[in-house]
Amino acid sequence: MAFNINVNGNPHSVDVDADTPLLWVLRDVLGMTGTKFGCGMALCGACTVHIDGIATRSCITTVDSLGESKVTTIEAIGTTAAGAAIQKAWLDHEVVQCGYCQSGQIMSASALLASNPHPTDADIDDAMSGNICRCGTYVRIREAIKLAAQ
Amino acid sequence: MRNDRIAYRGTGSYVSEKSLSRRSFLQAGAAIGGGFMLSLSLPFANGEAGATEPQGFAPNAFVRIDANGQIFLTMPYVEMGQGTYTAVPMLIAEELEVSLDQVRLEHAPPNEKLYANPLLGVQATGNSNAMRGAWKQMREAGATARMMLVAAAAKEWGVDPNACRAQDGEVIHTDSGRRLKYGALAASAANMPVPQDITLKSPADFTLIGTPVKRLDTPAKVNGTAVYGIDARPPGVKFATVAQSPVFGGRLKSVDDTAAMAVKGVRQVVRLNDAVAVVADHMGAAKKGMEALQIEWDDGPHASLSTEDIAGELEKATLGPGAVAQNIGDADKAIAGAATKVEATYQLPFLAHATMEPMNCTVDFRKDECEIWIGNQAIARVQAMAAEAAGLPVEKVIVHNHLIGGGFGRRLEADGAVRAVEIAKQVEGPVKVVWTREEDIQHDMYRPYWFDRLSAGLDETGKPVAWKNRFAGSSIVARWAPPVFKDGLDSDSTEGAIKLVYDLPNFHVEYVRVEPPGIPTAFWRSVGPSHNVFVTESFIDELAAAAKQDAVAYRRALLDKSPRARAVLDLAAEKAGWGQPLPAGSGRGVSLQFVFGSYMAQVAEVEVAKDGSVRLRRVVCAMDCGTAINPDTVQAQIQSGIIFGATAALHGEITLKNGRVEQTNFDTYQMLRINEAPAIEVHIVKSSEPPGGMGETGTSAIVPAIANAIFAATGKRLHKMPADPNILKQPT
Ligand code: FES
Numbered sequence A: 001m002a003f004n005i006n007v008n009g010n011p012h013s014v015d016v017d018a019d020t021p022l023l024w025v026l027r028d029v030l031g032m033t034g035t036k037f038g039c040g041m042a043l044c045g046a047c048t049v050h051i052d053g054i055a056t057r058s059c060i061t062t063v064d065s066l067g068e069s070k071v072t073t074i075e076a077i078g079t080t081a082a083g084a085a086i087q088k089a090w091l092d093h094e095v096v097q098c099g100y101c102q103s104g105q106i107m108s109a110s111a112l113l114a115s116n117p118h119p120t121d122a123d124i125d126d127a128m129s130g131n132i133c134r135c136g137t138y139v140r141i142r143e144a145i146k147l148a149a150q
Numbered sequence B: 001m002r003n004d005r006i007a008y009r010g011t012g013s014y015v016s017e018k019s020l021s022r023r024s025f026l027q028a029g030a031a032i033g034g035g036f037m038l039s040l041s042l043p044f045a046n047g048e049a050g051a052t053e054p055q056g057f058a059p060n061a062f063v064r065i066d067a068n069g070q071i072f073l074t075m076p077y078v079e080m081g082q083g084t085y086t087a088v089p090m091l092i093a094e095e096l097e098v099s100l101d102q103v104r105l106e107h108a109p110p111n112e113k114l115y116a117n118p119l120l121g122v123q124a125t126g127n128s129n130a131m132r133g134a135w136k137q138m139r140e141a142g143a144t145a146r147m148m149l150v151a152a153a154a155k156e157w158g159v160d161p162n163a164c165r166a167q168d169g170e171v172i173h174t175d176s177g178r179r180l181k182y183g184a185l186a187a188s189a190a191n192m193p194v195p196q197d198i199t200l201k202s203p204a205d206f207t208l209i210g211t212p213v214k215r216l217d218t219p220a221k222v223n224g225t226a227v228y229g230i231d232a233r234p235p236g237v238k239f240a241t242v243a244q245s246p247v248f249g250g251r252l253k254s255v256d257d258t259a260a261m262a263v264k265g266v267r268q269v270v271r272l273n274d275a276v277a278v279v280a281d282h283m284g285a286a287k288k289g290m291e292a293l294q295i296e297w298d299d300g301p302h303a304s305l306s307t308e309d310i311a312g313e314l315e316k317a318t319l320g321p322g323a324v325a326q327n328i329g330d331a332d333k334a335i336a337g338a339a340t341k342v343e344a345t346y347q348l349p350f351l352a353h354a355t356m357e358p359m360n361c362t363v364d365f366r367k368d369e370c371e372i373w374i375g376n377q378a379i380a381r382v383q384a385m386a387a388e389a390a391g392l393p394v395e396k397v398i399v400h401n402h403l404i405g406g407g408f409g410r411r412l413e414a415d416g417a418v419r420a421v422e423i424a425k426q427v428e429g430p431v432k433v434v435w436t437r438e439e440d441i442q443h444d445m446y447r448p449y450w451f452d453r454l455s456a457g458l459d460e461t462g463k464p465v466a467w468k469n470r471f472a473g474s475s476i477v478a479r480w481a482p483p484v485f486k487d488g489l490d491s492d493s494t495e496g497a498i499k500l501v502y503d504l505p506n507f508h509v510e511y512v513r514v515e516p517p518g519i520p521t522a523f524w525r526s527v528g529p530s531h532n533v534f535v536t537e538s539f540i541d542e543l544a545a546a547a548k549q550d551a552v553a554y555r556r557a558l559l560d561k562s563p564r565a566r567a568v569l570d571l572a573a574e575k576a577g578w579g580q581p582l583p584a585g586s587g588r589g590v591s592l593q594f595v596f597g598s599y600m601a602q603v604a605e606v607e608v609a610k611d612g613s614v615r616l617r618r619v620v621c622a623m624d625c626g627t628a629i630n631p632d633t634v635q636a637q638i639q640s641g642i643i644f645g646a647t648a649a650l651h652g653e654i655t656l657k658n659g660r661v662e663q664t665n666f667d668t669y670q671m672l673r674i675n676e677a678p679a680i681e682v683h684i685v686k687s688s689e690p691p692g693g694m695g696e697t698g699t700s701a702i703v704p705a706i707a708n709a710i711f712a713a714t715g716k717r718l719h720k721m722p723a724d725p726n727i728l729k730q731p732t
């Protein structure tokens, strides 16, 4: 059956099975490839999006669970204050290496900053430890979140 | 990679750098469509062994200046996150006297002859050598173009070129103040003779090299617009996922696809000899279809293979003779006469690469040609192997290379492309084959398992007078570039085990090549040194302990002939507060290496809990990598390498049981996460030596630093990695 979902303020109708993970709807059906696949089991954070502002792993979020919720992806996170601040800090601080994990890192970090404007190290650990970076950019991620929080 | 291996060009012939004059690798002329074009032919890309001049000029890198003064650079390297796309343009811009934003990069198409990396000799970016290969040639290209632009301006004004200078994309006549922009000079510069004597800037005059410039590839990576191989979407693309025989070398016996074909969106089930793929409208359907398949495998000859079998074979091999990699003096005799004898064996596990971007490749197989979208470190290899799988001539295979979501050696291999071609041959239209994480971890090509047997003799003062090492494991080079494996040796497998920085009067190292059955091996970030530096630096630490001496002072006493090594050791020790007290259960460990052309010392600080779990708190790293072209990138690469190596030291292990890889996803093959990440300090020694590699050095150095720190904290020496909490936990 078809599901009506709202992504970055735009309505979409997608005809997929009810248990299809949002990740594949975004990437393959809608062609929004900024959200990445890393594990498919909520273990790496590469697929993180916001659902009503909450950082959520799209690889285990089924399309039928969305209802009226608003999905925000990396493609639109720059339109939020926290997202823009995080993106700028990421560039100013040269966080990125291969970049593949960074969509997810930025989505997790901007959700953290939106709900907690001055996160401590422990807050950062809590919010960000679900996001793996195989390139090991953790030191700079931590510094950049603090930079964005200033 | 060092010179004995670098000249391999895929044809089995070798050529030495000095036999090629500059004229033979640089040509200038008009660009098609106007402007100025400089074509470079990097050494080793053409010419036959022993030839003094190459037969015909085959450029493999291009610098083009158009009428607007925009500079285009085509180069044979891949961006994997290591900053190459920024650092190479810096080299050109420095000598050309333009700002970095005037240089724009264009992707190089796959052409083995034209785009060979001068160090690897085949078109590949790996082994920390992108900058080492580009360092001289790219600056010379920039200087040549600059001199020709100056000559063109001088001719136009009727003045002496020496009275003119280049600055900010213009040529200026110093006395009259007349100026002409490069864009206006591009056409006439094309007709100037190529200067035979070019002067490169002295390091003191560098304005770009050595400064922390911003990366050029980053903005697209923070807003979701960067396109990796997995993001390729040719029109009409379908999505597939694959299950390969869980035992390497096994075969597909039967598959029942009734339930899978009933899944909404599933289009087709593709059967191969040793794999099954499900093709669908999207990956969600493909995965669901895959779960619904009933597959029976014929496990083949390795059905009962385990890691212990392989380790046992390697251990046995270290009892027999190997190929002598280096010999100094008479180690046997010196050990026999030594006051103290120390013996140890070490083992390192198989490791997966686990790049964040899982293996993937998109293929459109048409009747007489094949188009491929992929992110790979060696696209010419992809093209050649894909052509073979497709049954097409190489020139009928079009490869589009993309950004790489992590390489680490995994994407020097073309197995993923071959698999995708096999599937695409049965599919109408383009198909994107994406491996699940489970497939990616269970069908990687792994860092080899290693077994090492060492012995040493100490004199009555504790000083080492003899060192012996015989180690056994797989040679990647023997498979990847067969002619480079000679007399039982290759310089990758031995790097870090021989030519040590330490002055050891009697020294003997042998390598026994043993290819494990039933598990493929491949280069893995920091390659040979990922194994050898752990062993060497653990053993020297054991010797210091046997001599009851301080680990830093013990190493330092052996470094009279290696002042650059001593300098980084001193610097790391000082910055780390070596010798200052730590709380109980904590310890510091040191490591020192000279690999990939760079010197590095690291001090790791760990805390070992009662339950044996290890917390890596802090890492201090001192490095002399010659000229640091972009110091910020060097810092970032070291931080990255340290996390990668620490992940291996604390968590990394791939094991086989019943022929199957036991680990599946990030729950069983764990990565270091931000809450476990140490504080990292990197200190770079200022140097104007040619640049050394730095993408991998952090990885090899951290593993022994951690093991040595664990020894300092607990008194327990780790002879096998990763660190095992069961060995380290305190009795209750
Ligand atoms: S892909 Fe969703 S958490 Fe890894």
Ligand code: FES
Residues within 6 Å of the ligand: A096, A097, A098, A099, A100, A101, A102, A132, A133, A134, A135, A136, A137, B081, B356, B405, B406
């Ligand atoms: S930047 Fe490469 S995985 Fe994070």
